Amino acid sequence: xxxxxxxxxxxxxxxxxxxxxxxxxxxxxxxxxxxxxxxxxxxxxxxxxxxxxxxxxxxxxxxxxxxxxxxxxxxxxxxxxxxxxxxxxxxxxxxxxxxxxxxxxxxxxxxxxxxxxxxxxxxxxxxxxxxxxxxxxxxxxxxxxxxxxxxxxxxxxxxxxxxxxxxxxxxxxxxxxxxxxxxxxxxxxxxxxxxxxxxxxxxxxxxxxxxxxxxxxxxxxxxxxxxxxxxxxxxxxxxxxxxxxxxxxxxxxxxxxxxxxxxxxxxxxxxxxxxxxxxxxxxxxxxxxxxxxxxxxxxxxxxxxxxxxxxxxxxxxxxxxxxxxxxxxxxxxxxxxxxxxxxxxxxxxxxxxxxxxxxxxxxxx
Numbered sequence: 001x002x003x004x005x006x007x008x009x010x011x012x013x014x015x016x017x018x019x020x021x022x023x024x025x026x027x028x029x030x031x032x033x034x035x036x037x038x039x040x041x042x043x044x045x046x047x048x049x050x051x052x053x054x055x056x057x058x059x060x061x062x063x064x065x066x067x068x069x070x071x072x073x074x075x076x077x078x079x080x081x082x083x084x085x086x087x088x089x090x091x092x093x094x095x096x097x098x099x100x101x102x103x104x105x106x107x108x109x110x111x112x113x114x115x116x117x118x119x120x121x122x123x124x125x126x127x128x129x130x131x132x133x134x135x136x137x138x139x140x141x142x143x144x145x146x147x148x149x150x151x152x153x154x155x156x157x158x159x160x161x162x163x164x165x166x167x168x169x170x171x172x173x174x175x176x177x178x179x180x181x182x183x184x185x186x187x188x189x190x191x192x193x194x195x196x197x198x199x200x201x202x203x204x205x206x207x208x209x210x211x212x213x214x215x216x217x218x219x220x221x222x223x224x225x226x227x228x229x230x231x232x233x234x235x236x237x238x239x240x241x242x243x244x245x246x247x248x249x250x251x252x253x254x255x256x257x258x259x260x261x262x263x264x265x266x267x268x269x270x271x272x273x274x275x276x277x278x279x280x281x282x283x284x285x286x287x288x289x290x291x292x293x294x295x296x297x298x299x300x301x302x303x304x305x306x307x308x309x310x311x312x313x314x315x316x317x318x319x320x321x322x323x324x325x326x327x328x329x330x331x332x333x334x335x336x337x338x339x340x341x342x343x344x345x346x347x348x349x350x351x352x353x354x355x356x357x358x359x360x361x362x363x364x365x
Contacts, residue, residue: 006036006364009063009087009124011071011115014095016049019235019264020180020284024094024130026053026266027182031356032091033059035364039087043070052266071115079118087124089363090116094130094157094179096308098140106139113146120150127363129155130179132308133165141168148172155359158311176359177352178312180284184353185291193276195229197294199285201305202242208301215299215326216246219279220254222331228276230257235264235285277334283309291349295334295341298322316348 010032014021032038041063042050054060064070067085069078079085092112100106116126128147133156135141147154148170155176156162165173198216203209223230232247234240240263247259264271272278272292279297280286286296286309298313300306300322313319321341323330334341 006089007087008032008036008038008089009041009071009091009119010038011041011090011092011112012045012053013072013112014093016046017237018284019266019269020282020288021093021095022049022052022266023183023269023284023288024179026057027179028091028094028130029053029057029060031179031182031360033057035360036088037061039063039066041070041072043072043075055266073111076111076115076118079115080121086122087119090119090124090126091129095132097128097131097133098144099134099136100139100143101136109140109143113143113150116147116150125152127151127153127155129153129359129363130157130176131155132157132161132311135164144168144170153363157315158308159315160311174359175315177316177356178283178287179356180287180291181349181352182356183288183291185293185349193274194227195231195275196223197272197275197278197289198230198232198246199234199239199243199278199280199282200246200299201236201239201282203281203301203303203305205301205303208303211301211325212299213246213249215323216250216279218326218328219297219331220250220257222328224254224256226335230254231260232257233260233264233271235288236282237263239282281306281309283312287312290345293342293346295338295345296321297326297334299326300324316352318345318348 010029012025014025029038038060040060043064069075071079100109120126128151133144151172154173156165156173157176157178159175162173162175220230232243234243244259251257269288272289272294275289275294277295277297278285278289279299281298281300286298290296298309298321300309301324310322313322
């Protein structure tokens, strides 16, 4: 099928207060619009998120403006009866999927299956792309069996998730990098960068909080001696208060540190162009910085909330940048080997982007 004949449906279903989720959804659309006309189901998507999501994209329209409908919720029941509502390819947002525990979560997960099923009856090819499929129950496993039979492909964003799913005998599963790599930024670090940017999510674990503060203190001491500019920041609104508390905890001992009071959004992602290291337990703080030529330093415990970081960084062979207890020796090593690390990061970014291109070519060609 020729590119201009592809009619693609993209269902937005994600978190709307997180730049990381905006990033991977927008990067997904940036890839899709290369292969055909994309219709985006934006029902219940906040205007500010929708504005950034669709900004600057060609060949993309909102589904409700073209068809006066949505396929979310009860809208899915119109699919069989609307003869014009036909698509060659059907996709949903990337990110975590599955892990259905409550009845509400189970219903939501099954409704997606029903949407894919109805469009398959009209000739549409369905895909999961850039997801983590989390198996926490028999329901998750049984639903995955249905998806494996129905979908043309399930593309997960870590090798460990791929290994887990294929261990059950599912055969339509492949690895694809996190969609963040489709940003394909060409920014490179250089010797003029002097900023250390720190951003953490609250894991609501008092024992880990104490250990995290020890790690942060070690890094503040180390980088302060090098006269680095150190700034606490956030790119998820709900992280503001936690990072402000961390800043307030250390500002007396380290009076030169700063706190950025404005959230990073799509229009201000160039913030990372001046950053030398990002220190975080947020996946897309680390990956977005990496796309801008920043060296990411992940400080993690064993929380399920940060498990995906370990899985993804293992997949891209940068797990050496993950720590649970960082030391002066570790930081010295990073500084002494900075150029080699930056070259490896640049190579990883390029390889992951090329792999995304290859996977999308395989889907559409």
